[in-house]
Amino acid sequence: MEFKSVFKTYGDNTVVDNLNLSIPEGKITVFVGPSGCGKTTSLRMINRMVEYTSGTILVNGEDNTARPAHELRRSMGYVLQQAGLMPHRTIVDNISTVPRLNGVSARQAKSQALELLNTVGLDESFAKRYPSQLSGGQAQRVGVARALASESSILLMDEPFSAVDPVVRADLQKELLRLQSTLGRTIIFVTHDMDEAILLGDYVAVFARGGRIAQFGTPEEILREPADDFVASFVGRDRGMRRLTFASGADVPIHPLDAQQTPWQQWQLNVEDGRPAGWRIDDRVIPGGSLFVAGGTLRDALDSVLSSPSGWGVVVNEQGQVLGLLKSDDVLEATERERLNRYGVSA
Ligand SMILES: Nc1ncnc2c1ncn2[C@@H]1O[C@H](COP(=O)(O)OP(=O)(O)OP(=O)(O)O)[C@@H](O)[C@H]1O
Ligand SMILES: [Mg+2]
The missing domain is CATH 3.40.50.300 (P-loop containing nucleotide triphosphate hydrolases)
Structure with a gap:
């Protein structure tokens, strides 16, 4: 046409x-x-x-x-x-x-x-x-x-x-x-x-x-x-956030559930039948943030971190089973690599 x-x-x-x-x-x-x-x-x-x-x-x-x-x-x-x-x-x-x-x-x-x-x-x-x-x-x-x-x-x-x-x-x-x-x-x-x-x-x-x-x-x-x-x-x-839709979040490292360190250590991810079920802090359970489905975009990865009450993004597979956690520093580092890549500049 x-x-x-x-x-x-x-x-x-x-x-x-x-x-x-x-x-x-x-x-x-x-x-x-x-x-x-x-x-x-x-x-x-x-x-x-x-x-x-x-x-x-x-x-x-x-x-x-x-x-x-x-x-x-x-x-x-x-x-x-x-x-x-x-x-x-x-x-x-x-x-x-x-x-x-x-x-x-x-x-x-x-x-x-x-x-x-x-x-x-x-x-x-x-x-x-x-x-x-x-x-x-x-x-x-x-x-x-x-x-x-x-x-x-x-x-x-x-x-x-x-x-x-x-x-x-x-x-x-x-x-x-x-x-x-x-x-x-x-x-x-x-x-x-x-x-x-x-x-x-x-x-x-x-x-x-x-x-x-x-x-x-x-x-x-x-x-x-x-x-x-x-x-x-x-x-x-x-615009900057939207761009991340085109970048893969696949190379952001996934940490095991017990990797949490200060200042987040008081947060515990609740897992039921292998699925995330909120974050526990003291005697409260707070609904989790957005989940990062492994292999998703960098925007999804960043959102999982930013929306999580604990500051840790939760990674799941296609079936919704927990695979591990994302750390905000790692996500930011990935955005930095992506930026350099985009303009063909080496670090
Ligand atoms: N039958 C008409 N007679 C005179 N002007 C018209 C007529 N139809 C549309 N226009 C004008 O043409 C311009 C473009 O209208 P159009 O409906 O194509 O806009 P649009 O981009 O679809 O807007 P929106 O996002 O609000 O739907 C507008 O200024 C509108 O007032
Ligand atoms: Mg219209």
């Missing part, structure tokens, strides 16, 4: 200003940027829910104005900013509408819809409900299921997870990445949340006000070398 010198104006107002962008096939490309910078407009020009003023958009190598707009629209999955379900239709009908329009039999569309419900973590009891009977998070899951139902290789997702709480959001993000690892679709995902962009994007396009692209690259490139002050400030003060 490709944008070539695309403009969109409303009267005197240019909301998309000479957009040139090649969107890699089979990858997730995220449009990120502040409110009102033209992300939704750019997304909607792809399936012509918004008609552009000038320029060309190629979809699968073909000018997207060559086909009738309704046909183009149906050929792509689309998730709206607010799930956008049809209120008078059941969940199962909401999911199967587009496949039905595309000629799939009623039976097949229904069984596929039920399968998709499962995929997004809802059981079949939801099929007969109406959108008003769902929570915001459930409705967004249905929105994602509906987009997946269009068998198209292209999915357009406009802030699909913005209306849900952070826990559900993290869940949906993980689910999307899991699905994408088997589906390999071309996904364009809009968000104004840089963390979400970094987590989900194979590529990220940072939009600036006035519908101009300030930078296009991998999340790592953008964090390492923001193109200008705008990108640097949008990427935010946490």
Whole structure:
């Protein structure tokens, strides 16, 4: 997919200003940027829910104005900013509408819809409900299921997870990445949340006000070398922390449980069935911090240390069994090695 010198104006107002962008096939490309910078407009020009003023958009190598707009629209999955379900239709009908329009039999569309419900973590009891009977998070899951139902290789997702709480959001993000690892679709995902962009994007396009692209690259490139002050400030003060998402925490040494020394020695890790169960101090037990799953990122390693009541990060394996402890000094040393490595400087 490709944008070539695309403009969109409303009267005197240019909301998309000479957009040139090649969107890699089979990858997730995220449009990120502040409110009102033209992300939704750019997304909607792809399936012509918004008609552009000038320029060309190629979809699968073909000018997207060559086909009738309704046909183009149906050929792509689309998730709206607010799930956008049809209120008078059941969940199962909401999911199967587009496949039905595309000629799939009623039976097949229904069984596929039920399968998709499962995929997004809802059981079949939801099929007969109406959108008003769902929570915001459930409705967004249905929105994602509906987009997946269009068998198209292209999915357009406009802030699909913005209306849900952070826990559900993290869940949906993980689910999307899991699905994408088997589906390999071309996904364009809009968000104004840089963390979400970094987590989900194979590529990220940072939009600036006035519908101009300030930078296009991998999340790592953008964090390492923001193109200008705008990108640097949008990427935010946490840039240093975020970068650690791309560094492995695998070479941070893991200490045995009895390695604790002053000033932490009064803390004891409670272990039940091999799993961490809080930190004991005097006669109290305090819930533990975030766990570091062995082989995780340096950001996870640092977070496990910073969030731990004892100051020691707890390392577990994939099954949640305790493997040992991380020490903050070791984590900081690893960040230092990573920094030198990043710029190709030897210590
Ligand atoms: N139909 C319209 N008529 C006039 N101006 C419009 C219209 N649609 C959008 N705009 C303007 O175009 C600009 C870009 O809007 P757009 O919805 O693409 O922003 P966005 O980046 O998606 O923002 P948000 O993060 O808030 O969703 C805004 O200034 C908006 O007011
Ligand atoms: Mg928008």
